Amino acid sequence: xxxxxxLDSHVSVSEGTPVLLRCNYSSSYSPSLFWYVQxxxxxxxxxxxxxxxxxxxxxxxxxxxxxxxxxxSFHLTKPSAHMSDAAEYFCVVSDGGxxxxxxxxxxxxxxxxxx
Amino acid sequence: xxxxxxxPKYLFRKEGQNxxxxxxxNLNHDAMYWYRQDPGQGLRLIYYSQIVNDFxxxxxxxxxxxxxxxxxxxxxTVTSAQKNPTAFYLCASxxxxxxxxxxxxGSGTRLTVV
Numbered sequence: 001x002x003x004x005x006x007l008d009s010h011v012s013v014s015e016g017t018p019v020l021l022r023c024n025y026s027s028s029y030s031p032s033l034f035w036y037v038q039x040x041x042x043x044x045x046x047x048x049x050x051x052x053x054x055x056x057x058x059x060x061x062x063x064x065x066x067x068x069x070x071x072x073s074f075h076l077t078k079p080s081a082h083m084s085d086a087a088e089y090f091c092v093v094s095d096g097g098x099x100x101x102x103x104x105x106x107x108x109x110x111x112x113x114x115x
Numbered sequence: 116x117x118x119x120x121x122x123p124k125y126l127f128r129k130e131g132q133n134x135x136x137x138x139x140x141n142l143n144h145d146a147m148y149w150y151r152q153d154p155g156q157g158l159r160l161i162y163y164s165q166i167v168n169d170f171x172x173x174x175x176x177x178x179x180x181x182x183x184x185x186x187x188x189x190x191x192t193v194t195s196a197q198k199n200p201t202a203f204y205l206c207a208s209x210x211x212x213x214x215x216x217x218x219x220x221g222s223g224t225r226l227t228v229v
Contacts, residue, residue: 032215043121043205043220051215090157094214101146101165101213107157 002027004093006106014114019063019078021109023091026072033074034092034103035065044090050074061085086113117142121206121221127229128193128200136191136224138206145211147189148218151175152203161204164189165211193226201228 007022025031032051036044048059055067061084065076074091091106119140128134138147149161160173164183178197183189189208193200203225207218 032217034217036220041203041223041225043119043222044207044218045220046217049217092217096212096214101209101211102160102163103214103218105158 002031002093002095002104004091004104004106006089006091006109008109009107010110010112012112012114013081015083016080019076019081019085019111021076021089021091021111023074023076023106024072025074025091025093027093027095029095031093031095033065033067034094035059035063035074035076036090036092038088038090038108040087047076047089081111081113083113083115086111119206119208119219119221121204121224123224124222126224126226128226129229131195133192133194134226136193136204136206136226138189138191138221139187140189140208140219141187142208142219143186143210144208144219145186146209146213147183148207148209149173149179149181149189149191150205150207152205152223158205161191200226202226 003026005024034049035047038044048057050057050067058064063078088108090108092103094103122137146165148163150158159175162181164170180192205223206221209218
C-alpha cells in the first residue's frame with residue numbers, strides 16, 4: 001500500500017527566505033515521488049519527480065527535493081522564496097504495485113509568501 | 116503543443132440538471148482521470164480509464180458518469196443525483212507507465228450550482 005503525508009497544511013515565509021515543505025511517504029515497493037504546484041483556479045503543474053535515479057532532484061523555478069529512504073521523506077526546498085511561489089503544493093507517491101498506475105496525493109500545503 | 120484541454124472553464128448548473136464537462140488530450144496517453152477538488156481540500160478521484168471503452172469508479176463516483184469511446188476524450192457527466200456538485204473539476208492523463216511518468220493535468224472546470 002502507498003500513502004503520503006504532508007506535515008504542514010500551511011507554511012508562511014518572507015520573500016527572499018528559504019522554503020521547506022515537508023512530505024513523508026509509505027510504500028511497499030520502490031516508489032516514484034512527485035511534487036506538483038497549483039496556483040489559484042489552475043490545474044496542477046509538475047515541479048519535479050524522483051524515479052530511482054539521483055536522490056537529489058532539481059525541478060523548475062529553483063525548487064529541489066531530496067529522497068531519503070531511511071527517513072521515508074521527500075521534502076521540497078527552495079533557497080529563496082519569491083512572491084510568485086505562493087500556491088498550493090502537493091506531494092505525490094506511486095509505486096506501481098497493487099495500485100498500478102495510480103498516484104496517491106497528499107492533502108496539500110498552502111505556501112504564503114510575505115513581502 | 117501537446118496537452119489536455121478542459122472546457123468550459125466555468126459552468127453553471129441549475130438544480131436537477133445534468134451537465135457534461137469536456138476533457139480532450141493530444142498526448143497519445145492511454146489513461147485518463149477525473150478528480151474533484153473542494154476548497155482547502157486535496158484531490159478526490161471520481162473515475163479513471165486505463166484504456167478505450169473501459170473505466171473504473173474512483174472514491175467518489177456516486178452521481179457521476181463517464182464514457183471513453185475515443186482515446187483522446189474522457190467526458191464527465193454530473194447528474195442530478197450528485198447532491199453537492201459545486202466544486203473544481205480536474206482532468207488528467209498519463210501513459211501506461213504513469214506511476215513513473217506522473218500525470219498531466221488540464222486547467223480545470225469550475226462548476227457552480229445556481
